[in-house]
Amino acid sequence: MKNARWWKYLLWIGLMAMIPAQASGAEKSSPRSSLLRIAMMGLGPSPGASMVAPQSWDGLREVVAQEAWQLPEEREWPLDDDGMPIVETRRVDEMWHTLQGGERLARLRTMYRRTTAQLQELNPDLDLHNLEEGQEVLVWRRSEDGVSQSRGAPQSGRLIYGEPVPDSDNYVMLFPYRTFGTHYAVSEVVRSLDAYYEAFPDAAPLIIGDMSFRTGRSINPHRSHQSGRDIDITLPRTDEPPNYNRFHHVRRDRLDAERTLWLISTFIEGGFVEYIFLDRFHQRTLYRLAQEQGAPEEWLEEVFQYPRHGGQTIVRHARGHHRHIHVRFRCQSTDRWCR
16 A cells, blocks of 8 residues: 555646546536546555556546455465564554442453563552542553464354554554454554544544454454454544444435445455444445446445345445444464464
8 A cells, every 4th residue: 555656646646637628529518427436535446556648537447446446355464574564554552440439449450461470570660559530551561472373163163472553643442451452453444444544534533443452352232353363433423422431323315435445445445354234224225326427337246245145255245234334354474273
């Protein structure tokens, strides 16, 4: 993902959009094609490194039609010479928890899957048995012993050396202690959400739900989310949600379909997504929007399960996913016994 090159491309498209059409017989007031509009919005994966500048609107449309709706190949996360992952997105090296009313040592142990000895090692100068509201406790520090690993299946797995999704003013995390994942899953979440707010700076904050516990394993009420490769993110809306304390039902007329399609496309563009779970009701809306914007039939069949039932698509129906998207990332070479 070459973000600088992508936005340079968008700027070029925007400048081209201000030039009157010169094609024979074309009027200056001719509407832009749906493919041009989708390119200006930033939908679809990044274009290739080289491109012949079009000399007419027909040439521009042809380039956009070729580039805007291509799906990336599955990718392996880049590693350095020592086998360590190369991560260029925002990360945190430490995680602190501010005690709320009624929270004590037992609560910290449960939330962060820590023993008293582990917490004491992280906080040598703190009396853990006499904690008070408002105190900050160090609950996680990046380990130098190894890289994060997703082990087992999402429904019966665990997470080794997991790391948390970093804070941001743009999105709201319901339970930060339940947002641990692998280095690549966290990085792809950060990349996609940062790109979303760069493209839509006026967008309301999205709500991040559960990813995994620090060590993975069972996490109610989910069957999955056990190995650091799954995350729930609320759907973009045309209005403000009632509050940011939970996911809310999104009616079809309140779904911001263009931004939702943009977000899903950005996740897919990375090449690391295995599945995205979304209710069929909302899939229909996104399918029709992509169709209107010029998505070829091959792209639609590869991405959306709608209008079929079943099939090996990326976006799949799952009960209970009418308020949010559930993104699952593929296993990587740094994972052991991952499936």
